[in-house]
Amino acid sequence: MAIIEFVGVNKWFDKLHVLRDVDLSIERGEVVVVIGPSGSGKSTLIRCVNRLETVQDGQVIVDGQHVEDPRTDIRRVRQEVGMVFQQFNLYPHKTVMQNITMAPIRVKKMPRAEAEKRAHELLERVGIGEKHDAYPGQLSGGQQQRVAIARALAMSPKILLFDEPTSALDPEMIKEVLDVMKDLAHTGITMVVVTHEMGFAREVANRVIFMDAGRIIEVGSPEHFFQAPEQDRTKLFLSKIL
Amino acid sequence: MPELGWLFNVPVLRFLLIGLGYTLALAALSITISFALGMLLALGRLSRFPLIRYPATLYIEIIRSLPLLLIIAFTFFGLPQIIGVQLEPFQAGVIALSGFTAALLAEIIRSGILSVNRGLIEAAQSQGFTGVQVLGLVTLPIALRRMTPAIVSQFITLLKDTSLTAIIGILELTRRGRIISSQPPFEPIPVFALIAVIYFLVNYGLSLVSRGLEERQA
Ligand SMILES: Nc1ncnc2c1ncn2[C@@H]1O[C@H](COP(=O)(O)OP(=O)(O)O)[C@@H](O)[C@H]1O
Numbered sequence A: 001m002a003i004i005e006f007v008g009v010n011k012w013f014d015k016l017h018v019l020r021d022v023d024l025s026i027e028r029g030e031v032v033v034v035i036g037p038s039g040s041g042k043s044t045l046i047r048c049v050n051r052l053e054t055v056q057d058g059q060v061i062v063d064g065q066h067v068e069d070p071r072t073d074i075r076r077v078r079q080e081v082g083m084v085f086q087q088f089n090l091y092p093h094k095t096v097m098q099n100i101t102m103a104p105i106r107v108k109k110m111p112r113a114e115a116e117k118r119a120h121e122l123l124e125r126v127g128i129g130e131k132h133d134a135y136p137g138q139l140s141g142g143q144q145q146r147v148a149i150a151r152a153l154a155m156s157p158k159i160l161l162f163d164e165p166t167s168a169l170d171p172e173m174i175k176e177v178l179d180v181m182k183d184l185a186h187t188g189i190t191m192v193v194v195t196h197e198m199g200f201a202r203e204v205a206n207r208v209i210f211m212d213a214g215r216i217i218e219v220g221s222p223e224h225f226f227q228a229p230e231q232d233r234t235k236l237f238l239s240k241i242l
Numbered sequence B: 001m002p003e004l005g006w007l008f009n010v011p012v013l014r015f016l017l018i019g020l021g022y023t024l025a026l027a028a029l030s031i032t033i034s035f036a037l038g039m040l041l042a043l044g045r046l047s048r049f050p051l052i053r054y055p056a057t058l059y060i061e062i063i064r065s066l067p068l069l070l071i072i073a074f075t076f077f078g079l080p081q082i083i084g085v086q087l088e089p090f091q092a093g094v095i096a097l098s099g100f101t102a103a104l105l106a107e108i109i110r111s112g113i114l115s116v117n118r119g120l121i122e123a124a125q126s127q128g129f130t131g132v133q134v135l136g137l138v139t140l141p142i143a144l145r146r147m148t149p150a151i152v153s154q155f156i157t158l159l160k161d162t163s164l165t166a167i168i169g170i171l172e173l174t175r176r177g178r179i180i181s182s183q184p185p186f187e188p189i190p191v192f193a194l195i196a197v198i199y200f201l202v203n204y205g206l207s208l209v210s211r212g213l214e215e216r217q218a
């Protein structure tokens, strides 16, 4: 069964129709890259998965739970869905260690010692083992984003959502973050990644989704998009970013 | 050099220091109460429930636009008739100072909360924290750190405004200074200079604490 399922989803911001009849099914362990012009609804799409945005019409089913249903305890869904943001959004008043352990300790009631042990492992994994006592403001953008990935992983989520994770980074830091994400892609976790890093898509994506004006226009393998995109809008967009 | 033995002697200084004690007690109690109440009012004004939001807003807007002297006088002379409980001047002073300062702090705290980056709140929500946890672990700590200078400056104002409680008969520092200066040798300048120095030292101490807090957080 699909781990993320959108069925006939529509969303409006007041009169602005930002998601139009979205149907989408993502399998467990899949790595899906979402591309499309600015304002096409990519962020909104993935923010509907953990109900940072609510939908007005249709169903969003995440690991069997109906996210669109107000009676669903969204906190249970959110514990299974990690999110990494363009602007990192690390808690600026907490150390790296506290950023990573806060949710396991407070939400999952994990003992502090265990949470810190895991945090050390995660920091090693994202390549900044020595920075646990630093504050986010003392780190480079690339380091902050890797801490943000570690923070998301600390809850042992089944799904990771990335919203343009490298767009706010200086070019020399993009690779270090993409490398961490590529490693993750091979671990079997489900990933939905909004990005225009087509190199990343080519290497690890199972599927690429092209959105425009709130619609999913074209879905296919990375090769499909590189070699033979069908829709004119897709071709036009790819010609701009490739 | 004029002779100041009439001022710098134990009974007079003791008399003034007791006044400082009242001033500090009024300020310390009112700081504590107004901070708690101001926090509740700020959250109330930001509440999505109109039944909480409107009363909080009304309280803040009304209290903010009244002179503190009027509030102090009303609390001592008027409020007991309404609630049917006689108030000691000191009690009335604390209630008036706290209630007034709370309204001003509420607005400071509210703007601090609104200044917290939406993305940080969303990050916390996305991790599965409850609304109360998001507020207590992320929003409020960040808002309060950012607002520390404005809040401390409000506390300094409060400390100085304790002198207004003289009108309901509290013998705080300023009032005692006036008493001393109206007695022989009738020299107000040295008395008020001394009192000014005392206020300055206390408030400067508060500013230093505030600066220390800011640096620790930087
Ligand atoms: N909170 C919001 N309120 C109103 N309009 C919004 C809001 N968030 C996004 N939008 C609008 O919705 C559309 C889709 O936005 P978004 O999902 O952020 O696009 P993308 O991520 O593809 O750039 C855009 O037109 C954007 O201006």
Ligand SMILES: [Mg+2]
Binding pocket: A042, A043, A044, A163, A164
């Ligand atoms: Mg976006």
